[in-house]
Amino acid sequence: xxxxxxxxxxxxxxxxxxxxxxxxxxxxxxxxxxxxxxxxxxxxxxxxxxxxxxxxxxxxxxxxxxxxxxxxxxxxxxxxxxxxxxxxxxxxxxxxxxxxxxxxxxxxxxxxxxxxxxxxxxxxx
Amino acid sequence: xxxxxxxxxxxxxxxxxxxxxxxxxxxxxxxxxxxxxxxxxxxxxxxxxxxxxxxxxxxxxxxxxxxxxxxxxxxxxxxxxxxxxxxxxxxxxxxxxxxxxxxxxxxxxxxxxxxxxxxxxxxxx
DNA sequence: CCTGGACTTGACGTCGGTGTCAAGACCTAC
DNA sequence: GTAGGTCTTGACACCGACGTCAAGTCCAGG
Numbered sequence: 001x002x003x004x005x006x007x008x009x010x011x012x013x014x015x016x017x018x019x020x021x022x023x024x025x026x027x028x029x030x031x032x033x034x035x036x037x038x039x040x041x042x043x044x045x046x047x048x049x050x051x052x053x054x055x056x057x058x059x060x061x062x063x064x065x066x067x068x069x070x071x072x073x074x075x076x077x078x079x080x081x082x083x084x085x086x087x088x089x090x091x092x093x094x095x096x097x098x099x100x101x102x103x104x105x106x107x108x109x110x111x112x113x114x115x116x117x118x119x120x121x122x123x124x125x
Numbered sequence: 126x127x128x129x130x131x132x133x134x135x136x137x138x139x140x141x142x143x144x145x146x147x148x149x150x151x152x153x154x155x156x157x158x159x160x161x162x163x164x165x166x167x168x169x170x171x172x173x174x175x176x177x178x179x180x181x182x183x184x185x186x187x188x189x190x191x192x193x194x195x196x197x198x199x200x201x202x203x204x205x206x207x208x209x210x211x212x213x214x215x216x217x218x219x220x221x222x223x224x225x226x227x228x229x230x231x232x233x234x235x236x237x238x239x240x241x242x243x244x245x246x247x248x249x250x
Numbered sequence: 251c252c253t254g255g256a257c258t259t260g261a262c263g264t265c266g267g268t269g270t271c272a273a274g275a276c277c278t279a280c
Numbered sequence: 281g282t283a284g285g286t287c288t289t290g291a292c293a294c295c296g297a298c299g300t301c302a303a304g305t306c307c308a309g310g
Contacts, residue, residue, distance in 0.1 A: 127257075
């Protein structure tokens with residue numbers, strides 16, 4: 001299949017696919033006329049990339065998964081490098097969640113304080 | 126005081142202060158020689174901006190707080206517009222926390238699955 | 251006078267993952 | 281042959297909050 005079809009199947013754009021190729025994530029065979037040629041394994045690569053991006057991975061972080069798939073594994077996350085990225089991401093998520101929760105409680109407290117004892121003010125807004 | 130001193134007191138850069146001014150958040154009086162002149166109320170403005178930025182507000186979202194302060198209120202969050210932003214941000218935080226928690230559990234499950242039954246693979250990574 | 255530090259404005263660079271446009275090549279159908 | 285769709289590469293635009301450099305002004309100290 002060609003790039004337009006792959007983009008449509010993967011739910012993304014041709015622009016993105018060319019970008020992934022430029023980053024070395026999605027090598028493409030070429031037809032005699034220069035057009036990129038893909039197959040189902042490429043579709044799986046793109047799907048792996050997209051699903052990881054969607055949950056907050058940076059494109060660069062998907063590389064171990066993609067290489068794992070290209071190495072012939074049936075899943076991108078069975079390789080040690082991928083698992084390591086999983087761990088890192090999990091730790092990042094924990095930090096992010098903790099941080100958001102702290103901010104949330106501070107903000108909620110502030111909001112409650114402001115609302116329950118409204119100060120006299122000359123605010124025009 | 127001049128811009129360098131204000132930046133230092135507020136723990137930021139002169140670049141940022143000029144940027145805030147360009148966005149209409151931090152108007153500055155000028156000395157006869159053209160230099161910006163600030164006082165303690167400006168320091169409070171900048172502190173309000175910085176603390177809101179730090180907890181994830183966009184610069185534009187700090188505007189109601191800044192204007193509230195400039196209107197003479199002793200706190201930036203006593204005005205209705207500020208409170209409205211508080212509410213919006215709180216809702217955003219809730220969505221963000223929920224999303225991160227969902228991703229976290231998916232990721233943790235995936236990691237556990239991969240680790241507890243390692244597949245045979247020809248992975249080189 | 252000269253040096254040097256702080257100030258001024260203006261403008262370009264950064265990061266990431268694209269969108270979008272341009273100009274041309276290819277191929278199919280009519 | 282020509283219209284139109286898909287493809288090619290290349291390059292600029294975007295967002296936001298700045299960093300950083302350039303060239304010039306202002307002022308105090310020696």
